Amino acid sequence: MSLRIVVCVKYVPDATGDRHFADDLTLDRDDVDGLLSELDEYAVEQALQIADEADDAEITVLTVGPEDAKDALRKALSMGADKAVHVEDDDLHGTDVIGTSLVLAKAIEKTGYDLVICGMASTDGVMGVLPALLSERLGVPQVTLLSEVSVEDGTVKGRRDGDSASEQLEASLPAVVSVTDQSGEARYPSFKGIMAAKKKPVESLDLEDLEIEADEVGLEGSWTAVDSATERPARTAGTIVKDEGEGGRQLAEFLAGQKFI
Amino acid sequence: MAEVLVYVDHVDGAVRKPTLELLTLARRIGEPVAVALGNGAADTAAALAEHGAVKVLTADAPEFADYLVVPKVDALQAAFDAVSPAAVLLPSSAEAKEIGARLALRIGSGIITDAVDLEAGDQGPVATQSAFAASYTTKSRVSKGTPVITVKPNSVAVEAAPAAGAVEALDVSFSEKATGTKVLSRTPRESTGRPELTEAAIVVAGGRGVNGAENFAVIEALADSLGAAVGASRAAVDAGWYPHTSQVGQTGKSVSPQLYIASGISGAIQHRAGMQTSKTIVAINKDAEAPIFELVDYGVVGDLFAVVPQLTDEVKSRKG
Numbered sequence: 001m002s003l004r005i006v007v008c009v010k011y012v013p014d015a016t017g018d019r020h021f022a023d024d025l026t027l028d029r030d031d032v033d034g035l036l037s038e039l040d041e042y043a044v045e046q047a048l049q050i051a052d053e054a055d056d057a058e059i060t061v062l063t064v065g066p067e068d069a070k071d072a073l074r075k076a077l078s079m080g081a082d083k084a085v086h087v088e089d090d091d092l093h094g095t096d097v098i099g100t101s102l103v104l105a106k107a108i109e110k111t112g113y114d115l116v117i118c119g120m121a122s123t124d125g126v127m128g129v130l131p132a133l134l135s136e137r138l139g140v141p142q143v144t145l146l147s148e149v150s151v152e153d154g155t156v157k158g159r160r161d162g163d164s165a166s167e168q169l170e171a172s173l174p175a176v177v178s179v180t181d182q183s184g185e186a187r188y189p190s191f192k193g194i195m196a197a198k199k200k201p202v203e204s205l206d207l208e209d210l211e212i213e214a215d216e217v218g219l220e221g222s223w224t225a226v227d228s229a230t231e232r233p234a235r236t237a238g239t240i241v242k243d244e245g246e247g248g249r250q251l252a253e254f255l256a257g258q259k260f261i
Numbered sequence: 262m263a264e265v266l267v268y269v270d271h272v273d274g275a276v277r278k279p280t281l282e283l284l285t286l287a288r289r290i291g292e293p294v295a296v297a298l299g300n301g302a303a304d305t306a307a308a309l310a311e312h313g314a315v316k317v318l319t320a321d322a323p324e325f326a327d328y329l330v331v332p333k334v335d336a337l338q339a340a341f342d343a344v345s346p347a348a349v350l351l352p353s354s355a356e357a358k359e360i361g362a363r364l365a366l367r368i369g370s371g372i373i374t375d376a377v378d379l380e381a382g383d384q385g386p387v388a389t390q391s392a393f394a395a396s397y398t399t400k401s402r403v404s405k406g407t408p409v410i411t412v413k414p415n416s417v418a419v420e421a422a423p424a425a426g427a428v429e430a431l432d433v434s435f436s437e438k439a440t441g442t443k444v445l446s447r448t449p450r451e452s453t454g455r456p457e458l459t460e461a462a463i464v465v466a467g468g469r470g471v472n473g474a475e476n477f478a479v480i481e482a483l484a485d486s487l488g489a490a491v492g493a494s495r496a497a498v499d500a501g502w503y504p505h506t507s508q509v510g511q512t513g514k515s516v517s518p519q520l521y522i523a524s525g526i527s528g529a530i531q532h533r534a535g536m537q538t539s540k541t542i543v544a545i546n547k548d549a550e551a552p553i554f555e556l557v558d559y560g561v562v563g564d565l566f567a568v569v570p571q572l573t574d575e576v577k578s579r580k581g
């Protein structure tokens with residue numbers, strides 16, 4: 001039996017670019033380049049490693065996002081995933097996390113899966129809750145925030161390093177996993193991988209294909225509302241001194257002035 | 262007055278500071294009813310009452326420790342059904358965010374994560390969030406269902422406000438899915454004796470410039486002189502010089518202490534994402550062009566191995 005892995009990857013604005021909100025208070029995608037969320041590269045990497053260990057596995061990468069989000073899928077395909085699914089629909093503009101989880105869950109069910117792998121958080125919304133929502137919607141175990149993961153005999157095992165403890169977890173497949181940036185460096189696509197990716201299938205789905213009504217998603221259907229977004233004023237330029245032997249004492253003087261000492 | 266459910270983060274009955282902050286915020290929108298789960302749950306009552314909990318709902322069962330997240334969602338849902346609150350507040354820890362999200366889905370509500378402030382509004386609580394590595398401040402609301410909101414540590418000063426804090430046992434029946442993810446073993450993190458990174462008033466952090474695990478002693482000595490927590494950049498963590506649990510930034514902890522001191526850290530956007538909201542920022546870096554200097558209230562261009570020990574000595578002698 002083939003192991004069907006679905007990796008959820010998000011197309012996000014480059015964090016090193018100048019990110020802005022648009023007039024409708026959603027992400028302004030025009031001003032800044034998009035890319036595959038770097039934290040989702042870790043999810044693709046773990047999927048590739050799990051597939052290598054399995055007798056027979058197939059990796060589908062899945063994204064919900066605008067037209068350009070295909071770039072994120074291509075990157076994941078060039079890393080070695082087998083095929084891609086792109087959910088794209090004008091009515092998705094402005095969808096919040098509850099809506100996004102609905103779309104992803106329906107697309108995952110349609111694709112068929114034994115294991116869903118996500119990143120720990122997106123690099124734009126950074127909520128870190130989508131994998132738990134998928135687990136709730138799909139009715140399968142969540143094995144999330146793993147710094148180590150393995151799959152054997154229909155069981156997924158992993159290590160979750162929390163604030164107060166490190167836990168060893170185990171669940172039966174099907175399951176939803178998310179991996180952290182401690183799970184192991186993601187590979188770079190090889191030239192061969194990039195060429196091969198061009199021939200791999202990318203399936204496009206819209207809301208109708210997933211039997212989702214337009215008013216369940218998008219800004220209209222959103223469960224949350226953003227009322228305002230203001231750019232943080234640039235910090236006023238601070239004092240900068242060059243250490244000429246007294247730097248530590250000068251800093252102490254500043255800290256004392258601020259009542260920290 | 263409307264009741265507000267507050268999910269309690271505690272370790273064997275010792276309530277963590279972010280929960281006391283939640284109680285302070287909850288009082289702006291209603292009467293806090295606290296939900297404490299797991300080992301020592303009932304022991305939390307005194308601290309919670311002192312900070313405004315009118316009621317403390319408690320439950321303990323092996324499921325909370327033996328399985329991941331879902332048993333706690335079942336319990337919080339039971340509390341939700343019992344209380345019918347106007348809002349549900351949780352701390353922004355990784356686990357509490359997951360609990361909050363699953364609850365929101367079950368009760369047909371939206372969720373807002375990582376709020377840094379909360380106030381009452383005409384259409385329900387309004388949350389302040391900071392977006393895009395703290396370059397934006399947004400105000401948002403949950404527009405459908407009962408608002409579920411998670412709040413970052415250090416968002417508000419804790420205020421005491423004695424209340425009844427009557428303890429009531431919460432009746433929980435676990436769902437079929439509660440036992441889906443087994444916790445095979447749990448290794449508690451060793452305490453360093455220093456303050457919790459996310460709760461500390463002062464954080465002293467070191468980066469690649471610290472250049473070695475042994476050299477972190479220089480950073481720790483400054484931290485100890487100030488009673489501060491120690492943080493690290495990802496470069497320092499990836500090099501194995503300091504534990505990952507101390508990483509500050511997008512994929513590490515986000516901190517917003519009164520004072521953040523960065524030594525040998527360049528100030529990459531992903532690092533800034535985790536510390537930019539600190540009240541006062543100080544940096545020591547030998548490169549005058551390092552981006553961290555764009556953020557600082559006070560910066561020293563110099564070798565950290567000269568500046569930091571001198572500062573530590575000066576702090577010690579001033580504190581005498």
Ligand SMILES: Cc1cc2nc3c(=O)[nH]c(=O)nc-3n(C[C@H](O)[C@H](O)[C@H](O)COP(=O)(O)OP(=O)(O)OC[C@H]3O[C@@H](n4cnc5c(N)ncnc54)[C@H](O)[C@@H]3O)c2cc1C
Nearest residue numbers: 008064096097118119121122125126127128129130373392
């Ligand atoms: C600054 C900002 C703040 C926001 N705050 C909120 C809020 O408080 N409440 C709210 O409901 N919505 C919020 N949103 C919208 C929310 O980010 C999106 O709905 C998003 O698609 C899901 O949340 P996330 O990106 O934070 O995902 P996370 O939960 O951080 O993502 C975890 C993982 O889920 C997968 N994933 C997430 N999105 C997709 C996707 N579109 N396609 C494929 N895989 C995906 C990836 O594997 C990712 O690594 C916010 C958006 C922004 C830009």
Ligand SMILES: Cc1cc2nc3c(=O)[nH]c(=O)nc-3n(C[C@H](O)[C@H](O)[C@H](O)COP(=O)(O)OP(=O)(O)OC[C@H]3O[C@@H](n4cnc5c(N)ncnc54)[C@H](O)[C@@H]3O)c2cc1C
Nearest residue numbers: 468469470494495496510511512513525527531547548565
């Ligand atoms: C998806 C993603 C997530 C990330 N998440 C995080 C995160 O959570 N946290 C994080 O920190 N990074 C994160 N990063 C990494 C980030 O991009 C930077 O690589 C990292 O922050 C650099 O760490 P640094 O400042 O210590 O090292 P460097 O950038 O190498 O800077 C070292 C600095 O030390 C100075 N220095 C050297 N020697 C001395 C000396 N003797 N005295 C004084 N100064 C000296 C140098 O001038 C330099 O400015 C992430 C990256 C990605 C792609």
